[in-house]
Amino acid sequence: MSAATSFTLQVNGRTQSVTVAPETPLLYALRNDLGLVAAKYGCGAEQCGACAVLVNGDKAFSCTLTVAEAAGKAITTLEGLGTPEAPHPLQKAFEAEQAVQCGYCTSGIIVAAKALLDANPDPDLPAIRLALQDHLCRCGTHSRVFRAIRRAAREMKTGEMRP
Ligand code: FES
Numbered sequence: 685m686s687a688a689t690s691f692t693l694q695v696n697g698r699t700q701s702v703t704v705a706p707e708t709p710l711l712y713a714l715r716n717d718l719g720l721v722a723a724k725y726g727c728g729a730e731q732c733g734a735c736a737v738l739v740n741g742d743k744a745f746s747c748t749l750t751v752a753e754a755a756g757k758a759i760t761t762l763e764g765l766g767t768p769e770a771p772h773p774l775q776k777a778f779e780a781e782q783a784v785q786c787g788y789c790t791s792g793i794i795v796a797a798k799a800l801l802d803a804n805p806d807p808d809l810p811a812i813r814l815a816l817q818d819h820l821c822r823c824g825t826h827s828r829v830f831r832a833i834r835r836a837a838r839e840m841k842t843g844e845m846r847p
């Protein structure tokens with residue numbers, strides 16, 4: 685490990701400092717230094733999607749993205765999408781469709797769905813499958829997840845569930 689260095693991270697619209705080795709995975713800084721624990725450690729090798737966050741609007745695997753690489757970029761975690769009082773339409777739709785079982789994969793999937801809907805507000809099922817192809821759910825929630833994303837897309841289109 686290299687010597688600890690101070691980095692400035694823009695997370696969920698806030699500027700935060702962490703002092704870590706440059707090669708520290710962003711996931712560790714989010715969870716251990718900033719207390720943002722929605723993103724999870726699954727595989728550590730870009731194979732499961734549990735750690736996904738948005739970086740400058742694009743999905744990124746925070747298990748392999750280093751703090752040095754993430755510094756200065758706009759990072760969004762699940763905590764930045766909505767609050768219990770004002771959830772994001774995706775969060776509402778996942779609840780409405782009961783698309784969560786243990787929840788370990790859910791943060792990464794919702795973040796990936798956010799990136800998808802930002803790029804394509806009306807995705808069909810193949811587009812949703814493609815966007816989630818590197819997200820594993822061992823609880824088997826996939827069909828409910830697909831329904832929830834379609835539901836959020838519909839409701840964001842009509843504006844009914846906008847936070
Ligand atoms: S923990 Fe990052 S992709 Fe699995």
Ligand code: FES
Nearest residue numbers: 786787789821823
């Ligand atoms: S809800 Fe348990 S791994 Fe997806």
